[in-house]
Amino acid sequence: MTAPNPIAVTGAPLLRVEHLTMRFGGLVAVNDVSFTALNREITAIIGPNGAGKTTLFNCLTGFYSPTVGRLTLRHPDGREFLLERMPGYVISQKAAVARTFQNIRLFSGMSILENLLVAQHNKLQRASAWSIAGLLGLPGYRRAEKEAIDLASYWLDRVKLLEYADWQAGNLPYGAQRRLEIARAMCTEPVLLCLDEPAAGLNPRESAELSELLRFIRDEHKIGVLLIEHDMSVVMTISDHVVVLDYGRKIADGTPEVVKNDPAVIRAYLGEEEDEELPEIVARDLGVDGSEGHRTGEGT
Ligand SMILES: Nc1ncnc2c1ncn2[C@@H]1O[C@H](COP(=O)(O)OP(=O)(O)O)[C@@H](O)[C@H]1O
Ligand SMILES: [Mg+2]
Secondary structure (H helix, E strand, O other): OOOOOHHHHHHOOOEEEEEEEEEEOOEEEEEEEEEEEOOOOEEEEEOOOOOOHHHHHHHHOOOOOOOEEEEEEEOOOOOEEEHHHOOHHHHHHOOOEEEOOOOOOOOOOOEHHHHHHHOOHHHHHHHOOOOHHHHHOOHHHHHHHHHHHHHHHHHHHHOOOHHHOOOEHHHOOHHHHHHHHHHHHHOOOOOEEEEEOOOOOOOHHHHHHHHHHHHHHHHHHOOEEEEEOOOHHHHHHHOOEEEEEEOOEEEEEEOHHHHHOOHHHHHHHHOOOOOOOOOHHHHHHHOOOOOOOOOOOOOO
């Protein structure tokens, strides 16, 4: 047997989506979509409401079993996982894919710290040998418990919530809950982090801080990030790669610069009857006029 070629291992994409299709009865929510996402890159998935972005995440994370398609995750160590065949809990535990939700899903009755420890329960459960060592307070378990608290504290510090560790999660302001969700996902030590509209409902300062945090996660933790986002000021400034969906199909794929000038993308955001010239508000959304961008916001 030959050793894996290190260049091939590092050069292969972290995620390969091939011909992904998801049907709900007669509705094709995701229609033959293929793209790749690289490690240490932020890949944005954008598109109008109902384009199939969340459905794509649901297929990737095992909430839905795709009608057609292959989803290959390749860890930096060369191990491959075929996500379309795996149940959700295996995807999060073994394939190390973490996600946040469009509608925040925290344990609102628990403290902030508890939310981050629950995220690490698999590690703790293993260390407890399914609770015997845990009950006896054996050193292996105590060490695992300390490591879990250390990791939680590290991420609480990164998302500026360390001093609120005892607060009940449900009592946090909205923007802080969004940051806590990201901290919770990072506590599972993912190789791929999937974020569904993390900037929704944030003010411009919070959006800028979010961009900073996502850059930090990409550059310092060296993982891949998939980012569904409507806030073009976030997408266009931090993404390495943008994939555009419309009515379930991929209509563009490339650098932010290329994608925002793509006529098909501009058309998708405008609807069918656009004039030659972009209305100012849409040009701003796409960042075409070079200004800061503007949030469209979304209901669900
Ligand atoms: N569980 C489901 N059952 C039926 N239709 C669904 C389901 N989930 C999503 N859809 C439909 O699939 C399409 C894509 O939805 P979604 O992926 O949520 O879009 P986006 O996140 O891009 O706004 C929509 O038409 C939506 O109504
Ligand atoms: Mg969505």
